[in-house]
Structure formats: structure tokens, C-alpha cells
Amino acid sequence: MIREKVKSAQVEAMKGGDKERLAAVRLILAKLKDRDIELRTTSSVPDDDTIVVEVLQKMAKQRRESIDMFKSGGRDELAAKEQAELVVIESFLPQQLSEDETKAAIDAIKAEVGASSVKDMGKVMAVLKERHGAVIDMSKASGLVKAALS
Structure with a gap:
């Protein structure tokens, strides 16, 4: 279900000409494809939404860490790019508990x-x-x- 939302977001970004969102969505799809390839060798494959959420959470964590490092290094333009990707990634994650x-x-x-x-x-x-x-x-x-x- 989440995977379909990501794929439809890719089409919308293409049609809308939103290059930054399209790039972020393509990154998500590439990571999902990598994860699917990894899971081919395992005997028990978890639910598809579980896989997608794990991948998205890992990507979000990486972006947060990168943002902190870029800000501490004075690279605000790179931190802004990572922040934009983080917003796209978080838009596909389920609502987090308070x-x-x-x-x-x-x-x-x-x-x-x-x-x-x-x-x-x-x-x-x-x-x-x-x-x-x-x-x-x-x-x-x-x-x-x-x-x-x-």
C-alpha cells in the first residue's frame, strides 16, 4: 500500500515537473529495490508495508544525521537539500506516536x-x-x- 503511494508520487512529480521531489522519490524506490533484492535469499519475507516502513525509517535517520553534520560543518546548502529529502521521506511514513x-x-x-x-x-x-x-x-x-x- 505504501509502495503504491510512492510509485504514484513519482508519476505526479514527473507530471508536475517537481524535480526535487522526483529525485527524492526515486531514491526511495531505489532503496526499496535494493531491499527487495536482499530479501530474495531469505526464507521468511515480512509484510510489504513493514519492509517499506523499515527502509523509510532508515533513510529518515540517515538524513537527520547528515543534517546535523552539515549544520555543524557550516554547510547550510547541503543541510537544506537533506532537509527537503527528509520531508519527502517522512510524508510516506505512518503518523508517529507522540x-x-x-x-x-x-x-x-x-x-x-x-x-x-x-x-x-x-x-x-x-x-x-x-x-x-x-x-x-x-x-x-x-x-x-x-x-x-x-
């Missing part, structure tokens, strides 16, 4: 698995990723889980 919703999910999982210390962080993170991986930024969630278990 920080309060994330904390509530963490607390529920913490109670469910009986986590009481930082040693149990792996258990909580595994369940959190399994249930909410598509709608939570796991790097931010890691800090929230650590704080909740401390």
Missing part, C-alpha cells in the same frame, strides 16, 4: 513483561519494536525506556 503516547506504551509493556531494572531493557525494547516499530522512533524510544527503568 512522546506521551510512547511513554504510555512503554509503561504498559514494562508492566506486562515485569521489567524493573535497566537489565530488562532488551525485553522491553523487543516488545516495543514488535508492536509499535512502525510508529515509534526507536532511537528516541531507547532513551525513554532507559529513563523508565532507571
Whole structure:
């Protein structure tokens, strides 16, 4: 479903003459194609939307890191280019949970698995990723889980 949205966005960008959006959408499609090729050798292939969300989240994380590095290096024009790509990538991602919703999910999982210390962080993170991986930024969630278990 998300993959079809990306493909239709490519056609719209071509028809509309939006070269920057078209370039970003083509990057997404290329990464998806790479991921499809990687998965040919595995026996269990996850749901297509799961694959697409994983790829998009990885791309978004890379763009955020690049933006930080470019800004700290004084390369604002490159940071702006990465920011434009990030906006396009995030437009295809499902709506992310707010920080309060994330904390509530963490607390529920913490109670469910009986986590009481930082040693149990792996258990909580595994369940959190399994249930909410598509709608939570796991790097931010890691800090929230650590704080909740401390």
C-alpha cells in the first residue's frame, strides 16, 4: 500500500515537473529495490508495508544525521537539500506516536513483561519494536525506556 503511494508520487512529480521531489522519490524506490533484492535469499519475507516502513525509517535517520553534520560543518546548502529529502521521506511514513503516547506504551509493556531494572531493557525494547516499530522512533524510544527503568 505504501509502495503504491510512492510509485504514484513519482508519476505526479514527473507530471508536475517537481524535480526535487522526483529525485527524492526515486531514491526511495531505489532503496526499496535494493531491499527487495536482499530479501530474495531469505526464507521468511515480512509484510510489504513493514519492509517499506523499515527502509523509510532508515533513510529518515540517515538524513537527520547528515543534517546535523552539515549544520555543524557550516554547510547550510547541503543541510537544506537533506532537509527537503527528509520531508519527502517522512510524508510516506505512518503518523508517529507522540512522546506521551510512547511513554504510555512503554509503561504498559514494562508492566506486562515485569521489567524493573535497566537489565530488562532488551525485553522491553523487543516488545516495543514488535508492536509499535512502525510508529515509534526507536532511537528516541531507547532513551525513554532507559529513563523508565532507571
